[in-house]
Amino acid sequence: MTAFVGRADDLAAVDALLNQSQQVNIAAAVGLGGVGKTELALQYARIQGDEFPGGVCWVRGVEPLEPQIVQFAQTHLGLTVPEQIENPLAWCCQRWPGEGPVLIVVDDVQDYGPLKALLPTAGRFRVLLTTRRAILPAGQRLELEVLVPEAALELLGSLVAGERIEAEPEDARLLCGEEWVGRLPLGIELAGAAFGAAP
Numbered sequence: 021m022t023a024f025v026g027r028a029d030d031l032a033a034v035d036a037l038l039n040q041s042q043q044v045n046i047a048a049a050v051g052l053g054g055v056g057k058t059e060l061a062l063q064y065a066r067i068q069g070d071e072f073p074g075g076v077c078w079v080r081g082v083e084p085l086e087p088q089i090v091q092f093a094q095t096h097l098g099l100t101v102p103e104q105i106e107n108p109l110a111w112c113c114q115r116w117p118g119e120g121p122v123l124i125v126v127d128d129v130q131d132y133g134p135l136k137a138l139l140p141t142a143g144r145f146r147v148l149l150t151t152r153r154a155i156l157p158a159g160q161r162l163e164l165e166v167l168v169p170e171a172a173l174e175l176l177g178s179l180v181a182g183e184r185i186e187a188e189p190e191d192a193r194l195l196c197g198e199e200w201v202g203r204l205p206l207g208i209e210l211a212g213a214a215f216g217a218a219p
Contacts, residue, residue, distance in 0.1 A: 023178035024063050026171025027056065033162050034064050038123075038146040046139060048129070048149040048156045051164030054206030057150035060164065061125050064148065074122035074144055081129035081149065085109075085138045089124070113140040121146055129155065166203035172196035175205060179212035 030049075037047035049057045065076045075097070079088040086109045093099040093112040101108045116122060122140075124147045129135060132155035139147050154161060167175065176196055194200060201207025 023175055024059060025174045025178070026167045027060055027063070030060055030162060030164060031064055031067065034060065034148065035068060037160060037162060038148060046147040046149065046156065046160060048151055048154075048161040049164055050151055050154055050161050052166075052204065053152060054204040055164045055166060056205040057164055058127055059205065061127060061148055061150050065123060065125060068123075071121065072123040072146070073120035074116060074118045076123045076125070078125045078127065081126045081135070081151070085126065085135055089113075109138060109140075113145070116144070120144065123148065126150070129153075132156075167196075167205060167208075169193070169196065169203065172203040172208055175208050176212050179209060 038045045077092045090108045105111050126149045129149045129151040
């Protein structure tokens with residue numbers, strides 16, 4: 021399992037964005053491909069899962085939202101949606117079982133326009149989007165940056181034997197740096213495999 025490093029402040033920022041009020045809160049983790057948006061959302065859901073007794077629903081932003089949430093409600097929540105219901109998503113959200121907040125993660129949002137009208141508006145829902153675009157106002161989004169150099173090396177160290185890093189520290193720094201993978205977590209993971217396999 022790859023280490024999750026250098027993102028403690030980002031996790032806290034996501035939590036703050038999603039708990040700004042008792043109304044529905046929608047926040048977005050925004051950044052370059054490979055910067056770690058999906059991993060941040062995954063770790064947030066894992067670490068803060070107990071704060072969402074109503075459950076955590078993960079859906080893909082590149083696919084239609086409504087059938088994914090309805091399927092989740094049927095499969096994981098035991099809801100039986102009437103066949104002729106006009107708005108099955110709203111029906112599910114109104115009858116979402118349990119009490120307390122619900123987290124819905126919409127990963128890799130491409131187009132917020134059609135999605136916006138479908139997102140739940142009841143006060144118990146918290147919606148976290150991951151996207152490459154600044155689709156929400158500044159007060160609702162977290163701009164993810166590349167890892168700081170120390171965190172980039174720590175991530176590489178979790179993928180490669182520590183002796184290798186110690187033996188070739190300059191190579192390790194160059195590999196993580198701007199000219200190679202630009203301190204992007206995904207790039208470090210991919211390059212780490214090659215660095216670790218090299219003689």
